[in-house]
Amino acid sequence: MTESPKNLRDASLTKAIMAEIRRITTQPWNIMEICGGQTHAIMQYGLDQLLPPEITLIHGPGCPVCVTSLQAIEQGLQIASQPDVIFTSFGDMLRVPGNQADLFTARSQGADVRVVYSPLDSLKIANANPDKQVVFFGIGFETTAPTIASTILTAKKAGITNFSILPANVLVPPAMHAILSNPANRVQGFLAAGHVCAVMGYHEYLPIAEQYQIPIVVTGFEPVDLATGILMTVQQLESGQHQVANAYPRFVTKEGNQVAQSIIAQVFEPVDRQWRGIGAIPLSGLGLRPEYASFNALTRFELTQTPLNESPLCIAGQVLSGVAKPLDCPAFARECTPAHPLGAPMVSSEGACAAYYRYHRTRE
Amino acid sequence: MCLGIPGKVMKIYEQDGILMASVDFGSVEQAVCIATTPEVTLGQYVLVHAGFALNVLSDTEAEETLKILHDLQEFNARLTEEDQTQ
Numbered sequence: 001m002t003e004s005p006k007n008l009r010d011a012s013l014t015k016a017i018m019a020e021i022r023r024i025t026t027q028p029w030n031i032m033e034i035c036g037g038q039t040h041a042i043m044q045y046g047l048d049q050l051l052p053p054e055i056t057l058i059h060g061p062g063c064p065v066c067v068t069s070l071q072a073i074e075q076g077l078q079i080a081s082q083p084d085v086i087f088t089s090f091g092d093m094l095r096v097p098g099n100q101a102d103l104f105t106a107r108s109q110g111a112d113v114r115v116v117y118s119p120l121d122s123l124k125i126a127n128a129n130p131d132k133q134v135v136f137f138g139i140g141f142e143t144t145a146p147t148i149a150s151t152i153l154t155a156k157k158a159g160i161t162n163f164s165i166l167p168a169n170v171l172v173p174p175a176m177h178a179i180l181s182n183p184a185n186r187v188q189g190f191l192a193a194g195h196v197c198a199v200m201g202y203h204e205y206l207p208i209a210e211q212y213q214i215p216i217v218v219t220g221f222e223p224v225d226l227a228t229g230i231l232m233t234v235q236q237l238e239s240g241q242h243q244v245a246n247a248y249p250r251f252v253t254k255e256g257n258q259v260a261q262s263i264i265a266q267v268f269e270p271v272d273r274q275w276r277g278i279g280a281i282p283l284s285g286l287g288l289r290p291e292y293a294s295f296n297a298l299t300r301f302e303l304t305q306t307p308l309n310e311s312p313l314c315i316a317g318q319v320l321s322g323v324a325k326p327l328d329c330p331a332f333a334r335e336c337t338p339a340h341p342l343g344a345p346m347v348s349s350e351g352a353c354a355a356y357y358r359y360h361r362t363r364e
Numbered sequence: 365m366c367l368g369i370p371g372k373v374m375k376i377y378e379q380d381g382i383l384m385a386s387v388d389f390g391s392v393e394q395a396v397c398i399a400t401t402p403e404v405t406l407g408q409y410v411l412v413h414a415g416f417a418l419n420v421l422s423d424t425e426a427e428e429t430l431k432i433l434h435d436l437q438e439f440n441a442r443l444t445e446e447d448q449t450q
Binding site for chain 2: 013016017019037117143146158198199247249251259
């Protein structure tokens with residue numbers, strides 16, 4: 001037995017699960033997949049087309065590039081534009097629009113902006129360039145948090161002092177609270193993001209399911225995984241249950257990866273954080289603990305406050321909180337395209353607008 | 365960003381004090397940091413994200429899930445056959 005995509009992309013198995021969903025569904029249900037990676041997989045495999053019309057999938061805010069605040073992007077641009085700085089980032093972040101420019105623009109104007117695959121690559125750049133300040137744009141959910149924390153621990157151990165991060169990590173459970181306590185909320189069940197849960201487990205979701213009486217099913221990313229997650233959610237909705245269930249047990253346990261969690265807790269602590277398009281969510285981010293404050297780029301560089309200007313056309317906030325779908329936006333595929341994005345969800349490989357642009361238009 | 369790619373651990377080693385593994389992703393082998401999965405052994409599958417292994421695949425759970433789903437597939441196929449014979 002291996003992790004074989006052949007089994008997990010089996011069309012007849014996916015269709016059989018979809019048939020079971022159709023068989024048990026008696027009324028309309030709204031289910032949110034939190035993770036943008038799942039949104040893309042759903043659109044890519046056309047799973048939304050195979051579901052009965054009663055089931056509506058609402059796309060969630062789990063796109064780290066999309067929710068990284070405009071302020072953090074402006075801070076990144078300012079840091080990147082300083083002399084003797086190498087600014088490193090995951091690639092998706094480079095085309096996210098700031099007030100006027102993005103990091104690609106900064107690079108074209110002479111800033112040393114480099115794409116890295118891992119924060120460890122950034123640390124290697126710091127080691128090789130002792131006369132430069134190397135900054136990593138620390139974005140992402142609980143999946144990137146252990147990778148960034150582990151890199152900081154490595155930097156500290158190795159005595160590398162020209163490395164720092166622009167801290168912008170966010171957390172899933174506080175965002176779920178924010179969605180569920182919004183009076184406009186339509187979500188009746190959640191597919192919890194499988195890879196976040198691979199790190200964090202799912203014990204954090206038990207009080208959420210109880211408080212809001214909502215089923216939460218930990219779900220993976222292959223078609224069979226997604227169909228199973230939806231089936232287990234519908235089974236609960238149809239029988240009036242609100243449990244936390246696990247449709248991704250091959251990588252997720254209730255406790256999660258405790259080594260990773262302790263590394264996160266050693267370096268980071270929960271802080272209030274601004275989510276782009278959504279607003280401030282209490283204790284929804286990870287900030288550096290005082291012992292690691294020297295790795296904070298925000299204290300290492302002198303930055304000026306800039307006014308923040310979002311595009312008046314973009315409805316990213318409504319898309320990210322599940323209130324609107326990308327096709328509801330008048331700018332979709334007109335003023336806003338992946339080549340000229342007005343908002344971050346059109347940029348990212350996890351953004352809902354980019355998923356609709358790439359997969360939905362080909363069906364028309 | 366939360367993409368995780370499963371791969372097979374082929375070699376475990378230490379580099380500059382960091383616990384690393386060489387991981388086979390089918391067509392390409394890559395160096396992956398296993399500081400957050402120090403328990404992993406050769407031949408096991410890990411879920412890799414941003415150059416780090418986030419967790420180790422549970423073979424038994426993977427088999428169990430597929431078995432349940434194949435049972436469901438057979439169950440639905442029987443239902444369809446019964447529908448057609450009625």
